Amino acid sequence: MRRMIPFLLYLLVCIATVAGAQAGVFNAYVQLIIMYVGINIILSTSLNLINGYMGEFSVGHAGFMAVGAYITSILNVWLFTDSSVFGPSLLDPSSALYLFPVTLLAGGFGAALVGLLVAIPSFRTRGDYLAIITLAVNYIVKSSIENIQVIGGARGFMGMRNVVNSMKEVVDVPWVLIWILVFTGFTVWVLQRLVTSTYGKGIVAIRDDEIASEIMSVDTRHMKVVAFMLSSGLAGVAGGLFAHVLGYINPGTFTIMKSTEILVMVYLGGMGSLSGSVLSAIGFTVILELFRPLQMAKWVVIPLLLILLMPFRPEGIMGHRELTDVFPWLRRFLAPQERRS
């Protein structure tokens, strides 16, 4: 029963958030920030699986996000709305209500397949050479999308707003917000379960010593494929959600800049710390919004702050520890965890 408490607590928070949004306590701006926080949590925790837990250096996370965003958006616009690109809707627009998570997962699956592009070279390469492969994949994805004229090319793709509206016509609640909350919880849960399981400890073993773990009968290739596909798949889901928040996507959104932003969140929170990633995703997104009055100077102040703060705490906020290590009483409510000294 005690193990259910975090879940119930999260459920309560979600219900409160949705109710707040519905009742008008949170205006559209606050809702938008909450949605960005959720998406950033998915992105940073999923990248942490690769960079923190597996110890590889992936710098192209936005590429997978782009794949998910485009697949989900195209499926949704094609299936549920009358658009100039794909003609009349194939299915009843109201069916978007229950098929939306399916298309999201389809986007995630597509992104996971692209993740194989990184996973397979990772059998032979490590470190900086793998970093460049992820970088190249990011560019390849962006450049391919720019070259497919049917889906708008460099001009971008829109029409997702209609999908959201057709969902709202059936039941008028903030659907995108709900799905973001659901998938944020799902992501954190899946990753937490994975990295604390015996199976998932293979991933941590690869980080600590690849050869030793192979000798200890960890199937490193299998673990790498699992980690890369899961991470990129979750990024794809985040991309799909992101597309429906904005209602418009273009390849220019998913550049190396976006990847850098996700990387910063991961390192700010601490490598190999899920709770750190969650905290830093929340903190970073909120701080970005707080600095909005600075306008242009925002992107001067934030890097400067990070550079100056880095020497004081070079391992990030949590730095290889979880919240349960900082507050041991939390451990009562969670599944037994890996102890780190």
Added chain:
Amino acid sequence: MFFQTFLQNLLNALQWGSFYALIALGYTMVYGVLLLINFAHGDIFMMGAYIGFFIATFLLAHYTMALPFALPPAVIFLLTLLFSMVFTAMLGVAIERVAYRPLRRKGASRLYVVITALMCGLLLENGNLFFLGANRRNFPELLEKTIYTIGGVTFSNIKVMVIIVTVMVFVLLETIVRKTKLGMAMRAISYDRMAVPLMGIPIDTVIAFTFVLGSSMAAVAGVLYATAYPVLEPYMGALVGWKAFIAAVLGGIGEIRGAFVGGFILGFVEIFVAAFFPSTLRDLLAFSILLIFLCIKPTGLFGVARATKI
């Protein structure tokens, strides 16, 4: 006719590859010594071009404060190159001193240093955007552009100069690293970081010297780039920098020969893809080729797979 097109593109590729090679040299020198991917390097290249711009316009007396005498443009060009190298080297060392050294002293994981490097790059880009404004600047034409045509292949003196300077810089760096004592110290640090201070080699001085070399090469690239393509904007270093990093890895990062050859290979691939396919496919095909290449030869062209002791 086909042969002419080929030669023409070859020359273009040599020039384009020169820029990548010059920037990649900076990446690879820092990496060779510190095992740090200095992601700010693309923006140091941009700063080099900007510093060059301000020096050139100052020497051409575009400001109220000017030299009492006028200099011939060729001298101005040389002075611009020289001073830009000096100031950019100072910038590079300053970044090393403020951002990287404290982290190194603390023994932070090198991936955190990479994040700091990314932040330094962002800071340079956006600081430039903030203080100098978003309008593009035109680099003054310092060298008279002459265009020669030999056998249907046209080229300008600037193109030839860029290629020659790159080759000279490469030979110079290779000599420094292979023949001088400082170069030997640099190689020693990359070989065994722990033993080097015990041998009485001042590790911080050597690292600072590496940054001086790398940043001044970026300044050379910046001034030459601005001479060939005279439009300056704050984000000009971002994409070129990333691509130069790719060139450095392609050649085997940490190897000076590798960066040189890798830069030219990337230049060739990009120019020839753009010449024979729609130019929008340039990035796509270039990066796909790199991906396939790295799958076949994971350590790059000259990189040697280090044996792992168990």
